[in-house]
Amino acid sequence: MDKNIDEKLIADFSKRLKENPTNQIVQDAIMKNGIKAATENAEVAWKLQPVFSNEVKTDKVTNQKQSGLCWMFAALNTFRHHMNGALGIQDFELSQNYTNFWDKFEKANYFLENIIATRDEAVDSRTVAFLLETPQQDGGQWDMIASLIEKYGVVPKSAMQETFQSSSSRDLNELLNARLRAAAVKLRKIAPEDISSLKEEVLGEIYRILAFSLGEPPKTFDFEYRDKEDVFHQDLGLTPQAFYQKYVGIPLTDYVPIINAPTKDKPFNRTFTVKFLGNVTDGRPIKYLNVDSETLKGLAKKQISAGETVWFGCDVGQSFERKNGILDPAIFDFETAFSLHSGMSKAERLDYKESMLTHAMVLTGFNEKDGKVDRWKIENSWGEKVGKNGYFVASDAWMDEFTFQVVINKKFLSDELAQAFAEEPIQLKPWDPMGSLAVFE
Numbered sequence: 001m002d003k004n005i006d007e008k009l010i011a012d013f014s015k016r017l018k019e020n021p022t023n024q025i026v027q028d029a030i031m032k033n034g035i036k037a038a039t040e041n042a043e044v045a046w047k048l049q050p051v052f053s054n055e056v057k058t059d060k061v062t063n064q065k066q067s068g069l070c071w072m073f074a075a076l077n078t079f080r081h082h083m084n085g086a087l088g089i090q091d092f093e094l095s096q097n098y099t100n101f102w103d104k105f106e107k108a109n110y111f112l113e114n115i116i117a118t119r120d121e122a123v124d125s126r127t128v129a130f131l132l133e134t135p136q137q138d139g140g141q142w143d144m145i146a147s148l149i150e151k152y153g154v155v156p157k158s159a160m161q162e163t164f165q166s167s168s169s170r171d172l173n174e175l176l177n178a179r180l181r182a183a184a185v186k187l188r189k190i191a192p193e194d195i196s197s198l199k200e201e202v203l204g205e206i207y208r209i210l211a212f213s214l215g216e217p218p219k220t221f222d223f224e225y226r227d228k229e230d231v232f233h234q235d236l237g238l239t240p241q242a243f244y245q246k247y248v249g250i251p252l253t254d255y256v257p258i259i260n261a262p263t264k265d266k267p268f269n270r271t272f273t274v275k276f277l278g279n280v281t282d283g284r285p286i287k288y289l290n291v292d293s294e295t296l297k298g299l300a301k302k303q304i305s306a307g308e309t310v311w312f313g314c315d316v317g318q319s320f321e322r323k324n325g326i327l328d329p330a331i332f333d334f335e336t337a338f339s340l341h342s343g344m345s346k347a348e349r350l351d352y353k354e355s356m357l358t359h360a361m362v363l364t365g366f367n368e369k370d371g372k373v374d375r376w377k378i379e380n381s382w383g384e385k386v387g388k389n390g391y392f393v394a395s396d397a398w399m400d401e402f403t404f405q406v407v408i409n410k411k412f413l414s415d416e417l418a419q420a421f422a423e424e425p426i427q428l429k430p431w432d433p434m435g436s437l438a439v440f441e
Contacts, residue, residue: 026337039337040321044328048393052377054301055365056309059084060091061390063383065167068138068439071360072096072103073381074311075145076154078362079248081309087247088227093157094248097166098240099145100138101214102152104172106279107136108180108206112199113281115184123188130430131276135180138169139439140279141357142311142407146252147283152217153240154248159221165213172213179205223247256413256421259288259405260296261434262347268292269417271425274435288434289421293400300363301373302412309364309379313405313438316359319398325380325387327394329401346401356433357404359440361392372396404434 001009017023029038058081064073076094084092114131121128165172183202190198223235223243238246259272266272268290277286291299300310319329334340349355365377376399378392387393410418428434 030337035334035337036321036332039332039334041330041333044331044395045321045324045326048326048328048375048395050377050388050391050393052365052367052375054305054368055377056081056304056307057085058309058362058364058379061379061384062093062096062381064096064381064441065162065383066441067100067167067169068441069096069100069169070381070440071140071142071313071438072099072145074360074362074438075142077379077381078309078311079154079250081362081364082250083247087225087233088229089225090228092225095155095157095160097157097162097214098155098160098217099148099152100166101160101210101217102148103140103144103279104136104176104210104214105203105207106148106151106281106283108176109199109203110279110281111135111180112183112187112202114276115187116195116199119188127276127430132181132184135177135184137173137177137437137439139437141277141286141313141360141437142255142257142405143284143286144279146255147278147280149244150252151280151283153242153244155218155221155240155243156223156225159218159223160215163214172209175209176206179209254409254411255407256410257286257288257405258296258299258408259290259434260293260346261290261350261404262292262345263350264347266290266434269420271421271423272428272434273425274428274430274432276430277435285425287421287425288405289417291417293403295417296403296406297373297396297399299408299412300406301366303408304363304366306412308409309362311360311407312363312403313357313360315355315357315402315404316361316440318355318402322386325378325390325392327378327392327398327402329395329397350433353433355402356436357438358436360438363406364391 026038062073062077064070073096076096076099080092080094084090111131118128118131179202183198186198187195218240220237220239223238224233226232270290272288272290273286300312303310319331320327321331335342344352344354346355361381362379363376364379366373367375373396375396376394378394380387380390380392382390384390413421
């Protein structure tokens with residue numbers, strides 16, 4: 001065809017549309033009900049029943065509300081699963097707002113350090129433009145929450161509860177990013193000997209904004225609760241680090257991020273990191289081990305079978321029926337309704353920006369049939385009104401296509417995988433799709 005659209009071409013497309021009388025029925029259904037409702041595959045939903053042969057007992061789901069803290073909620077949920085059983089308590093939560101405060105404060109420092117490190121680059125270079133696009137945000141990954149907890153510990157939700165801005169973060173993010181970009185202007189212009197004092201001044205402003213918006217994190221607190229037998233427990237004057245060690249006690253160094261990114265530039269059984277990805281400057285670096293999908297799912301299955309839930313990162317918006325919490329590549333039949341050709345492979349979706357890690361949740365179970373897993377149970381953090389009391393069901397096929405990361409205890413790795421993870425990582429560019437953050441609201 002010619003490079004321009006002309007009237008003849010439009011008339012031809014219109015004629016083709018009207019040649020098939022079924023198109024009118026499809027058009028009417030979609031116009032009245034919307035694309036997803038009109039193309040939903042009821043048979044898929046029936047098959048993905050929320051019953052599982054293997055699952056870890058969990059409690060009432062949490063609710064991140066209008067924030068992008070899914071990655072943080074997911075990590076703290078895996079910790080509370082451990083605590084609820086060990087302490088005999090129910091529906092207990094750790095403070096997401098506490099780790100949120102320190103994450104935003106550390107991200108501000110991380111951004112300022114990166115701006116200082118790139119002072120000699122042009123402001124319109126791809127690297128500086130990338131840094132300025134989002135100085136800080138709600139999103140994150142496993143190594144980032146691990147860095148925060150190793151440095152700051154955790155506290156119960158009773159010690160630092162939610163605020164308006166922790167549950168609805170847009171205004172706070174806009175204010176922080178505006179201030180950080182303004183600081184970047186000055187940091188790129190002032191004399192080198194003045195950088196340190198300016199950075200300290202800016203961080204003081206950021207701390208004040210966060211304290212006014214989220215509250216100031218406690219240095220010590222009292223932990224008081226009643227267990228399931230109604231026995232009262234009291235532990236006074238705890239620090240956040242002491243609380244983590246005493247009541248959570250999970251060695252974070254035992255856990256490693258495993259990814260499935262089947263693109264040509266990322267060979268399997270190799271480790272990767274991403275430049276400029278992180279939050280705590282003196283924290284652990286981002287590091288992944290890339291494996292095939294069957295290996296990734298097999299590791300998740302081992303951990304769940306041992307009674308431990310699994311933090312995982314995925315592209316939740318893909319093939320997702322929200323009301324019932326159904327995740328399956330065939331849940332919506334767009335191909336038949338619109339006469340579309342087959343879609344892209346997982347690798348192509350990554351390369352062409354159609355898919356990436358957008359959300360973090362927790363795998364809590366799976367269903368095995370004739371020796372093969374056909375569906376997975378997922379704990380989300382959107383409250384109880386989405387899915388079945390807040391829990392989702394994903395088909396095994398969906399896991400293959402749209403899951404990108406799981407966090408696994410090193411004891412479940414084979415000797416070959418453990419050796420592969422120990423290797424020095426290959427550094428990816430800052431804008432690589434595997435540098436995306438879980439931030440879905």
